[in-house]
Amino acid sequence: xxxxxxxxxxxxxxxxxxxxxxxxxxxxxxxxxxxxxxxxxxxxxxxxxxxxxxxxxxxxxxxxxxxxxxxxxxxxxxxxxxxxxxxxxxxxxxxxxxxxxxxxxxxxxxxxxxxxxxxxxxxxxxxxxxxxxxxxxxxxxxxxxxxxxxxxxxxxxxxxxxxxxxxxxxxxxxxxxxxxxxxxxxxxxxxxxxxxxxxxxxxxxxxxxxxxxxxxxxxxxxxxxxxxxxxxxxxxxxxxxxxxxxxxxxxxxxxxxxxxxxxxxxxxxxxxxxxxxxxxxxxxxxxxxxxxxxxxxxxxxxxxxxxxxxxxxxxxxxxxxxxxxxxxxxxxxxxxxxxxxxxxxxxxxxxxxxxxxxxxxxxxxxxxxxxxxxxxxxxxxxxxxxxxxxxxxxxxxxxxxxxxxxxxxxxxxxxxxxxxxxxxxxxxxxxxxxxxxxxxxxxxxxxxxxxxxxxxxxxxxxxxxxxxxxxxxxxxxxxxxxxxxxxxxxxxxxxxxxxxxxxxxxxxxxxxxxxxxxxxxxxxxxxxxxxxxxxxxxxxxxxxxxxxxxxxxxxxxxxxx
Amino acid sequence: xxxxxxxxxxxxxxxxxxxxxxxxxxxxxxxxxxxxxxxxxxxxxxxxxxxxxxxxxxxxxxxxxxxxxxxxxxxxxxxxxxxxxxxxxxxxxxxxxxxxxxxxxxxxxxxxxxxxxxxxxxxxxxxxxxxxxxxxxxxxxxxxxxxxxxxxxxxxxxxxxxxxxxxxxxxx
Numbered sequence: 001x002x003x004x005x006x007x008x009x010x011x012x013x014x015x016x017x018x019x020x021x022x023x024x025x026x027x028x029x030x031x032x033x034x035x036x037x038x039x040x041x042x043x044x045x046x047x048x049x050x051x052x053x054x055x056x057x058x059x060x061x062x063x064x065x066x067x068x069x070x071x072x073x074x075x076x077x078x079x080x081x082x083x084x085x086x087x088x089x090x091x092x093x094x095x096x097x098x099x100x101x102x103x104x105x106x107x108x109x110x111x112x113x114x115x116x117x118x119x120x121x122x123x124x125x126x127x128x129x130x131x132x133x134x135x136x137x138x139x140x141x142x143x144x145x146x147x148x149x150x151x152x153x154x155x156x157x158x159x160x161x162x163x164x165x166x167x168x169x170x171x172x173x174x175x176x177x178x179x180x181x182x183x184x185x186x187x188x189x190x191x192x193x194x195x196x197x198x199x200x201x202x203x204x205x206x207x208x209x210x211x212x213x214x215x216x217x218x219x220x221x222x223x224x225x226x227x228x229x230x231x232x233x234x235x236x237x238x239x240x241x242x243x244x245x246x247x248x249x250x251x252x253x254x255x256x257x258x259x260x261x262x263x264x265x266x267x268x269x270x271x272x273x274x275x276x277x278x279x280x281x282x283x284x285x286x287x288x289x290x291x292x293x294x295x296x297x298x299x300x301x302x303x304x305x306x307x308x309x310x311x312x313x314x315x316x317x318x319x320x321x322x323x324x325x326x327x328x329x330x331x332x333x334x335x336x337x338x339x340x341x342x343x344x345x346x347x348x349x350x351x352x353x354x355x356x357x358x359x360x361x362x363x364x365x366x367x368x369x370x371x372x373x374x375x376x377x378x379x380x381x382x383x384x385x386x387x388x389x390x391x392x393x394x395x396x397x398x399x400x401x402x403x404x405x406x407x408x409x410x411x412x413x414x415x416x417x418x419x420x421x422x423x424x425x426x427x428x429x430x431x432x433x434x435x436x437x438x439x440x441x442x443x444x445x446x447x448x449x450x451x452x453x454x455x456x457x458x459x460x461x462x463x464x465x466x467x468x469x470x471x472x473x474x475x476x477x478x479x480x481x482x483x484x485x486x487x488x489x490x491x492x493x494x495x496x497x498x499x500x501x502x503x504x505x506x507x508x509x510x511x512x513x514x515x516x517x518x519x520x521x522x523x524x525x526x527x528x529x530x531x532x533x534x535x536x537x538x539x540x541x542x543x544x545x546x547x548x549x550x551x552x553x554x555x556x557x558x559x560x561x
Numbered sequence: 562x563x564x565x566x567x568x569x570x571x572x573x574x575x576x577x578x579x580x581x582x583x584x585x586x587x588x589x590x591x592x593x594x595x596x597x598x599x600x601x602x603x604x605x606x607x608x609x610x611x612x613x614x615x616x617x618x619x620x621x622x623x624x625x626x627x628x629x630x631x632x633x634x635x636x637x638x639x640x641x642x643x644x645x646x647x648x649x650x651x652x653x654x655x656x657x658x659x660x661x662x663x664x665x666x667x668x669x670x671x672x673x674x675x676x677x678x679x680x681x682x683x684x685x686x687x688x689x690x691x692x693x694x695x696x697x698x699x700x701x702x703x704x705x706x707x708x709x710x711x712x713x714x715x716x717x718x719x720x721x722x723x724x725x726x727x728x729x730x731x732x733x
């Protein structure tokens with residue numbers, strides 16, 4: 001940062017002198033532990049960073065102040081001094097009644113927002129009584145097959161006061177329609193309710209792989225929700241562009257950053273192409289990043305994300321509203337780093353990852369429970385995870401100042417390197433024609449697989465150590481297992497009975513008519529949201545709505561890459 | 562010529578977590594085995610049909626959804642119905658310790674949970690299916706009951722032949 005620096009040549013000479021006079025004699029006596037030090041993404045890190053590394057980084061243009069373009073230091077002038085991040089623990093299991101109880105428990109423990117995990121049948125748009133759902137109902141999240149389940153899920157929860165995040169993608173618009181009808185029944189105004197719909201179908205094709213329709217009609221469904229929410233549910237965050245799953249699938253930090261931001265660019269471009277005004281919808285786009293183990297790499301990643309997004313929105317898309325430039329994000333600690341071996345060690349991992357998210361300026365945070373690699377979190381484990389956030393917020397002092405790591409030679413250099421690496425990927429994807437085209441080519445999918453395989457090999461060569469897995473494994477508490485939450489088959493039976501009752505008692509003519517209108521409307525290219533809301537009010541099931549659209553859109557088959 | 566170990570890596574269940582399946586498929590391939598990866602969300606019926614068609618020595622199931630106690634027994638049942646008793650079924654994924662002995666008692670050969678190295682899986686499979694001991698030979702010339710049993714020391718040549726004919730039917 002030019003204002004605080006000696007001329008570069010003088011600095012480089014001084015660095016060189018230190019290397020000769022101090023470093024080399026030390027290395028002569030005692031070599032370093034490894035030939036090359038790398039991050040968990042296998043990105044090389046130098047032993048020392050000095051002002052010479054700040055060459056080319058301009059304080060005003062590249063770092064600046066919190067709340068000011070390009071927001072490297074955060075989108076709020078007061079950081080976490082003004083408002084703490086939202087402590088938002090992802091929860092969902094069993095039936096809607098089971099999860100409703102957990103929601104109420106978490107709110108009573110000081111959690112400030114809800115976050116809904118749906119089970120796999122729901123994520124795939126299948127009803128609980130579909131044969132493909134066998135063995136999966138209520139296992140990885142809550143089972144929701146119709147409005148009746150959604151009513152039970154949010155029973156007694158004040159929807160105008162609590163923000164709700166819903167992790168759902170391929171059938172996101174159907175689930176949003178259900179939530180809106182529940183709000184309507186509670187008397188909560190669509191103009192006042194707020195929350196987040198993940199609704200990020202691109203990362204499904206790239207990494208998480210829970211899709212229904214092919215990419216292009218899937219994108220159309222997403223754009224329908226953008227338009228509908230912009231007009232009718234103005235405080236709703238209708239997409240959470242997610243790097244989390246990309247990272248969990250094995251990407252590097254730079255790939256997570258690049259593919260997530262390029263996905264964001266793709267949504268903005270599609271919405272503009274559909275006739276939307278960029279500043280009318282972009283402020284409601286939010287992001288979701290992973291908090292992995294490599295502390296500084298993660299912090300640099302969040303800072304680079306804000307800087308890239310601000311410039312892309314202003315310079316590439318010509319957005320005028322500063323809110324369009326500000327990248328807001330949720331963070332979740334990295335599930336993939338949790339170990340089944342010595343599971344109590346996971347509390348330490350989660351705390352360090354969460355700290356990186358906080359120092360990176362996150363707007364909301366989920367901390368994983370120590371038992372999540374074994375099963376869904378028990379209430380006890382979920383409470384420790386929430387308490388971890390409260391300890392960071394109230395005991396460590398890290399929230400006292402904004403972006404405390406700014407100005408570190410290392411952090412600023414690494415932020416710039418993350419940015420450069422991501423921009424290179426974004427340029428490549430632009431050249432392919434965009435992210436949908438890159439997905440057709442299998443480009444991000446192959447890049448992630450390569451990184452996952454490289455990391456596995458590095459671990460097996462012993463270059464990367466994981467405590468309790470390939471190091472420090474010989475301990476007596478290896479088999480100390482936390483108590484686990486077990487979801488038995490009674491949920492599936494319960495859900496099947498509920499669905500049978502529903503199908504027997506609802507107005508079948510109305511159901512048939514609503515589904516016909518949905519199918520015909522989609523075929524004509526009308527916005528699907530009002531049609532889906534009508535289906536939901538008629539108690540069409542999730543599976544029925546998804547199947548009606550399969551008639552129009554077809555189903556996605558992943559090519560072999 | 563010695564033939565390679567043939568393995569079907571299959572991903573049943575509704576989830577899309579294919580990182581482990583793809584990493585292990587790649588590692589086994591790099592170790593010189595022939596690997597067929599089914600892709601996501603295969604039903605037990607599809608998996609066993611693929612095992613028959615591809616005439617594999619082993620099937621590896623990757624399950625992270627929690628449905629392992631439903632899916633492994635179903636695959637084993639279908640394998641028996643198809644006469645695949647000598648095909649080794651192993652698995653990996655998020656599988657609680659207490660379920661491992663139950664699965665082994667049902668007939669699953671081995672379960673590799675997170676943290677198992679790909680090298681451990683490679684060594685296990687090489688140990689369990691040394692190529693010289695294998696039932697089936699891929700060359701058309703040797704596809705007679707006598708040469709098959711001579712090359713393997715096993716007597717289960719009838720089924721072996723029937724599986725070959727099934728494969729050639731699907732190829733035509």
